[in-house]
Amino acid sequence: MIDFYQFGRISINREIFAKDVIVFPDRIQGNWWRKEGHLLQLEDIRQAVEESDPEVVVVGRGKFGVMKISAEVKEYLQNRNIRLYAEKSDRAVKTYNQLLKSGKRVLAAFHLTC
Numbered sequence: 454m455i456d457f458y459q460f461g462r463i464s465i466n467r468e469i470f471a472k473d474v475i476v477f478p479d480r481i482q483g484n485w486w487r488k489e490g491h492l493l494q495l496e497d498i499r500q501a502v503e504e505s506d507p508e509v510v511v512v513g514r515g516k517f518g519v520m521k522i523s524a525e526v527k528e529y530l531q532n533r534n535i536r537l538y539a540e541k542s543d544r545a546v547k548t549y550n551q552l553l554k555s556g557k558r559v560l561a562a563f564h565l566t567c
Contacts, residue, residue, distance in 0.1 A: 454553060458546045460516045461565050476549070476561040477505045485562065491515075495525045498562060502535070505560045510535055511549045513542030513563035520564040 455476075456464035463470050465481055473485040475498075487497040493512060502510065510530055514520040518541040530537045538548045542563055549561045 455546045455550055458513070458543055458563070458565075463542075463546070463563055463565055471565070473564050474562070475501050476559075476563070477501065478507070478558055478560070479505075491520045491564075491567070493520060493522045493526055493562070495523065495529055498526060499529070501560055501562070502530070502533070506558070507535060507560035508558045509552050509560070510537050511545050511552065511559060511561040512537065512539040513545035513549075513561070513565075514539055515542055515564040515567045517541065517567050519567040 454466060456467060461471060463474060465474070465476060470483050472483055475482040475485045488494055512522060522539045527537060538545065540548060542565065545563065549559060552559045
């Protein structure tokens, strides 16, 4: 469960992260880095999707929604019948928590700044 999010910080299960994160169903990968900081590409997330086999992927695109999602990522998830929620990070936190409470297997990736 995500406790809170604010620009540059997120608390997950009472652990605070100040770098972008991927939240797997069973663990958290801190200091998540992408090939291009403000563009989520397939190579940035494919391994996480294959490892976790989620029903849903939630992407927090940053406080102001600056990070974009490539068409390749969208197509990849669609072909695997995985629902994608890509929202500003504060809204994505709420979506993630709601999906988790509903029993969905969720993979989440959060850009914490812009």
